[in-house]
Amino acid sequence: MEQVLENNLSNTATTIEAESIVIRFSGDSGDGMQLTGMQFTDTAAFLGNDLSTFPDYPAEIRAPIGTTAGVSGFQVHFGSREIYTPGDEFDVLVAMNAAALKVDLPRLKKGGIIITNTAGFDKKNLGLAGFADGANPLTDGALDNYVVHKLDVTKLVKECLTDSGLGMKEIERSKNMFVLGLLFWMFDEPMDYTLNFINEKFGKKPDIANANIKALKAGWNYGDNTEVFTTRFKVNAASLPKGEYRNITGNHSTAIGLVAAAEKTGLPLFLGSYPITPASDILHDLSKYKTNNVKTFQAEDEIAAIAAAIGASYAGDLGVTTTSGPGMALKTEAMGLALMLEIPLVIVDVQRGGPSTGLPTKTEQSDLLMAMYGRHGESPLPIIAASSPADCFETVYEACRIAVEHMTPVIFLSDGYIANGSEPWRFPTEDQLPPITVKFLTEANGPEGKLLPYKRDDLFVRPWIKPGTKDLMHRIGGLEKQNETGNVSYDAKNHEVMTHLRAAKVEKIADTIAPIKATSGKDSGKLLVLGWGSTAGAIKTAVRECIAQGYDVSHVHLRHINPFPKNLGEVLASYEKVLIPEMNCGQLLQLIRAKYLIPAIGLSKVQGQPYTTSELRNKIIELLK
């Protein structure tokens, strides 16, 4: 080591330009892999790379140390071309211990680079990871097909921080910074962003800040000074559309989409929420925007959360509730009430693996049929789904528009994959956001000064009447109402009329939705891949690859699922075959088959993991053979 450091010649490593790279940071839950990955991501974003990330972590906060159950991964795919997925396979795997290697090696490209912390491969760690007695992949040739860099990161960090005055535990915590520094060197990326981050984060703890900075720089220098690393990579900036960008996760863009809707409408935003993975970050984020007319209410349970949001909407705020599958199940009765009251409400469901507690930190699209049908009685609700982290913004904003302009609860579907994943976002300015029209009734709308709370307009929308409005006192509730007057009615025919009116109101929303068209491929042809939600990136990539190889395939992606865009039937009929890939057992498939009576083909994946491009490509090619 000493000798190497003295040999302070400029590094002789050769630099290879790469179009795109996938790195998987993998370690124990306490190894700081999420933070490391995010720092690398932000830096790449600043350099103008397009990218997509995928945090993949266990449900336990601190699962047993050293076991495969405790492995926390962060995957980043960055490139000089457009990137729509976190990547099928990794080019580089950072494995901080034996368990991490065991879990993630299967998805490392043959010939890929492995950077390991040898301290995580002692007898104990190998045993915990489930390697056979005496087996050690670092020494027994198991990794011969890969480029393996064995570093005792723990020791290196200890050596560089002996004089820091910090205890062993704190010193060891800087391991991830050493690795990050090394990767910055490998990919020729500056450390400035992370240096600023460290100074901000540990501003009040200079000892810790200095240790992290020292470890980070030591990592960089290790790459630069040792001649172990003979190759560096350069990923040039992507030619993205001109404009100003930021990096954003789906949950954060959902939060600010809601803030934007509140600001544009002038309606205060009321969030009623109960903590639940993977939706809690929306509650956390919104609670920071109290200066912008946002009220956040952490309720005693999921039901109280939606009930309070209903109360707030009734009183004239924009009511929102955020949750995931188990919370959705608890909220169903209250959704029925909001539907019956015909008041605006946005219900955010960040889907996760189910049923029951299921896979709390893993992704799935299996709440679609619950959103569609999961209430008693005839109870249609608009459903809208986001397709990427940045798309959560526009989609939830659209959910607010529908809720307010059509006086209805709206279900907004996101999922764990896009909620936690991030991508660069060319964010809009305030004046680029479409308007949302808010109308409160201020005087009686019926003959002879009579109030008719359930009198409808051309789109079958009833008026929004705030308590506090003079002379418009009236009562509403969950009991069936007489048409127009809103008085309680048990009349048989009236119930049928009201049932159809409520359904027609939701159908009418289609009048306000733009026609849908293929975003890749042609407007007609042999095969259409129809997707919804977070599969967008993988489908887009697979379809474009197939088109490049000469296949006749197109991609249509749905944002509005209830009602469907009006021209969807026509679009579907323009292709010989329709493939619907979903991270469920075929839920959109059922809806499409039932409504359009076409033999659509399903592709199902329920592994708590997003689709890889190759899974989709293989299916497309199979269907076109």
Added chain:
Amino acid sequence: MATTGEQEVLPKLVSKDFVSNQEVKWCPGCGDYSILKQVQTVMPDLGIPREDIVFISGIGCAARFTYYMETYGMHSIHGRAAAIASGVKAANPDLSVWIVSGDGDAFSIGGNHFIHLMRKNFNVNYLVFNNQIYGLTKGQYSPTSEKGKVAKSTPFGSIEEPFNPSELALGARASFVARSLDRDPKHLQAMLKRANDHQGTSFVEIYQNCAVFNDGAFFAYSDKETKKESAIFLEHGKPMVFGENDSKGIKLDGLTPVIVDLTQPGNSVSDLWVHDETNKTMAHLIASFFDTSYNGVHFPRPFGVIYSEDRACYDDMMKAQIDELITRKGRPSLNKILSGDKTWTIL
């Protein structure tokens, strides 16, 4: 709205201004009629415009109340009125919000919302019509039914301890706890006014007769022959007397309540426990006059304001926090929120 800067002078409202055009559909003899009447009677005296009053109810016989009030109202779903009312109040703290609930609605299916509302202390009024039975579902025992209750679902008697709502509310850190009854209009009116005046969640338990499924459950507290012995009407700052001709009183022996006979020499009103509704320890003791006996002696059921505490309301604090943040940090533009702190430009 008057534009001269002067307050528009409103004609004084009367009770019938609060009567809606909906037909009241409770059973004949139901205690709810009296409660509705008392609420409609006190409303004009509160000086609140009708459009600023909102009644929120859940499900049950009591919950139909909202339809009969000429105010704003929402008849919602079972047990959730407290949570809905919290949202209403958070959205518009200027509204006078009243929750109407029954014992099943408030303490069984809505139990969680009940306790959390007490703790959070939104400035709302929570009226629970306690008839110790499920009425709308036709006669099952409720969480306030006495142990041993023979009802539709307990033909051999209930084996459950009932809630004592006052103790439950105090345990949940309620800032205002009172008890009244349908058959004492004057007392009920006074309690409604007190509830309205209290800043914070005002919980008023109202004993209400269910003429069909639990007739006479509370008659002991209103019938002339039994009322004096079985009930004690609390007044702040007044000694705790009850019984025929105020012949009995309650005194404290340390922290043990003792009933004394004021007709016996040596016992004087001046030795009695003076009710202090702001004293929480005392409130807990009074609330325990339910089925607890002290040294084998059973105590009269307390009515009136058991506890009242000045404590900041959730809605006020919510607003104050937002105002303070805006003053201290300013209000970022939407463009600033959209861009976040870290951006880059692609030219």
